[in-house]
Amino acid sequence: MSENQSLFKALADPTRRQILKALKNGSMNAGDLSELFPISKGSLSHHFNLLKKADLVKTRRNGQQIIYSLNTSVFEDVTTLLLDLFKAGENAEDGEQNEI
Amino acid sequence: MSENQSLFKALADPTRRQILKALKNGSMNAGDLSELFPISKGSLSHHFNLLKKADLVKTRRNGQQIIYSLNTSVFEDVTTLLLDLFKAGENAEDGEQNEI
DNA sequence: AGTATATTTTGATATTTGTCAAAATATCAA
């Protein structure tokens, strides 16, 4: 799957958007995150995985825990992609046409 | 489906993003759009419908043709939603918390 | 080594999504 596609797909699920929102003000481990959602830890882990593949979150391990945090640098990418979708005259330069 | 959800879902498909991109520099009718894509007109019409529900495109009829154009005002909404997802300290105001 | 805790992975399943072909609808033009 293309990089952009995995990014848009990752944003298309409400649970994943809630996860991002929960991480806005600081990192959280998987267990604490799981208490915010009424789904199994397995399902949540699946969502973490998609967010990670889309480069929307970073992880580090601290002992038994996996700590998730936002990868805010991707935000700029999303903005660029949206501009590319909507704004006439703001096309990607030749040869670096953004994949849509 | 919530307004935001239909918006994110609509953006999650590559064909639909291509449609938006094709409309960036001006409106097009359904038939001309269909020549840009290797899928049936029925399938394309389905995509048009989702884009319309997400308020990403507007339509008008001109005789037998349906003319699609971008609804650029929604671009601001998307930007707001993304800020709400990523930027700490830029939360929606109380009582008008953005649905995610 | 053995047990407990945190998290991910796997396999199964129900739902959603994108697609096509064919039927239906709308408009135009003779």
Add this chain to the structure above:
DNA sequence: TTGATATTTTGACAAATATCAAAATATACT
């Protein structure tokens, strides 16, 4: 009104997705 063109709608189907329970993995503690 009849026929042609443009588009949407419908019904069927395959592929993708979200979910769960259970098994597997990784780390910590005694």
